[in-house]
Amino acid sequence: MSDSLLDLYREVILDHNRDPRNFGELDDADRVVEGVNPLCGDRMTLYVKKDKDGKIEDVCFTGSGCAISVASASLMTERIKGLTNDEALELFELVHDVLTGEQEPDPVRLDKLAALAGVRQYPSRIKCASLGWHALKTALTTTDAKISTE
């Protein structure tokens, strides 16, 4: 098997695909955003609930997708709980830049999200990895209910 494939499908990715964290609907969400990847038709719905200080109190997602999009969304939900809007958007920028190759992956800042770095060698899969993240950005910065990665 090629090293590049093993780099893409790291154990963390496979684990989060098999057993996605925070998977399900959130009844009392403040924001519900649907993300669509028109390339493959994958859909994902992201639910975000803020606390009284504006921090992300809870976040969930539902939908069907490839291992990369599911694992990426799962890792994201795990990471962003408790973050402020600005912190979450900063994280979005970091992950975006790493996925698109504008920034080298910093293992300290990325922590578990570093598992997504293998996607950089697969340009056709970057949209899969960023689907949940774009939904997050939309949820935090707009009042739109739908986004598309294209």
Add this chain to the structure above:
Amino acid sequence: MSQAPAAAPGSGFDARQLRRDFPILATEVYGKPLTYLDNAASSQRPAQVIDAVAHYERHLHANVHRGVHYLSQQATDAYEGARDRVQAFVNASSRQEIIFTRGTTEAINLVAASLGQALGPDDEILITWLEHHSNIVPWQLACQRSGATLKVAPLLDDGSVDLLAFERLLTERTRIVAISHISNALGTINPVETMVDLAQQAGAKTLIDGAQAVPHQRIDVSALNCDFYAFSGHKMYAPTGIGVLYGRAELLEEMPPYQGGGEMIRTVSFTDTTFNALPYKFEAGTPNISGAVGLGASIDYLNNLDYALLEAHETDLLEYAQAQLLELPGAKIIGTAQRKASVMSFTLGDIHAHDLGTIVDREGVAIRTGHHCAMPVMERFAVPATARASFAFYNLREDVDRLMAGLTQALEIFT
């Protein structure tokens, strides 16, 4: 898994020899031989087609139907010669009935826009659930403009059209019936002869989307008795950007032009423009001359093949592939109609089609993954996407073996 024999048993079709005509098939991908199984999306071109296009570009090019000079005549002869080849290839009764388009999509849009002008709010258009988006959206647009209603014939669980439902949906209001000959997503071969007969009894005009059929079987539009037949060059070993609309002459005569411009007119003044004769009335602007030349060359190439043997070879590939696939745990074939072209749409356990596509790609295997521009089909079978291996006559059983090796890797990664 059993090892493939060198050639399909009992087949006198030398795919291994024919394969050498296609230079791109010698490409290496990630250090491995290319295994090209995405032929339903676009097939590859033989050297004969590539050379014909290059010869035209080097020696024959000028604008067609315009000049009195030498090259203009050469280019016109090459372009119109291609039209004659197409006419013979599909057995149309006259060369006026062959309109060059950019592809199947433009051919269908032409009919939907032009014939669609006669539609009104009481009229209906009937399509099937199998259609590619290009045989859905142009009709939706025609319905939006005219107030007509789009009806869709449902599918049975094997991926074939429910003919009883199709018949029920045909009414005296049905003006146009637009159906695919072969489904791109599932490979189902529709009984188009029967469907055209039924449509005509109801008084409807018929259009067949033949994009997937032309590379697999001989097409005879006169025997089919359809009003329109659309297909693309690039799915039958010719270049992209060239396609054909066959249309019955008496209908084309009555239909308004699709696009306005040069070539399609006889005289132009600011008060009164008269249109050119068929087929030029529907070919506004300078056409894709080199594309037409390439299409003519691909027809010459295909005319040298024995289609009975070609079909037997492709059927062998499909049957071999399906049998091999079903040996893998969790494998499921989507589309199991009795009559199928060499298209295998499938899922493998819970592994998403995109992950399958990426993993087999690293083994040099090109397959299509996704919704195949047929989202309603995916919805019908309750899958977000499928993986699709589609075979051409130049594929071999060892291509299937390489696909299976790639899929086995996917199973290893995901279990």
